[in-house]
Amino acid sequence: MPPRNSTAAIHVHVTDFNDNAPKFTKNSYDAHVLENATDGDVICVVNATDADAGVNAEIVYNITSGNNGALKINKFTVS
Numbered sequence: 001m002p003p004r005n006s007t008a009a010i011h012v013h014v015t016d017f018n019d020n021a022p023k024f025t026k027n028s029y030d031a032h033v034l035e036n037a038t039d040g041d042v043i044c045v046v047n048a049t050d051a052d053a054g055v056n057a058e059i060v061y062n063i064t065s066g067n068n069g070a071l072k073i074n075k076f077t078v079s
Contacts, residue, residue, distance in 0.1 A: 013064075017056075018052050018056045019052070020050055020052045020056075021050075022048040022049065022050045022059050023048060023049055023050070023051075024046060024048045025046075025047045025048070025049075026046075029044055029046055030044075031043045043071070046061070058076075059076075060075050060076060061074070061075050
């Protein structure tokens, strides 16, 4: 039987609370999840910077809906 795959689109909404919005290093990211992926496998790494200073430059990543616990995210770093 030939391999099958499916596709899911994930939309990212950026909320900025001050004058400089975060800038991502790429306009879009593609990720592929293997069928035998295990808990803790890294699926995709995104990176953004913010031109603000101090705490206003802090970027927090989170999943706000539609996840049902299937994906986990490191909310402060990409490492």
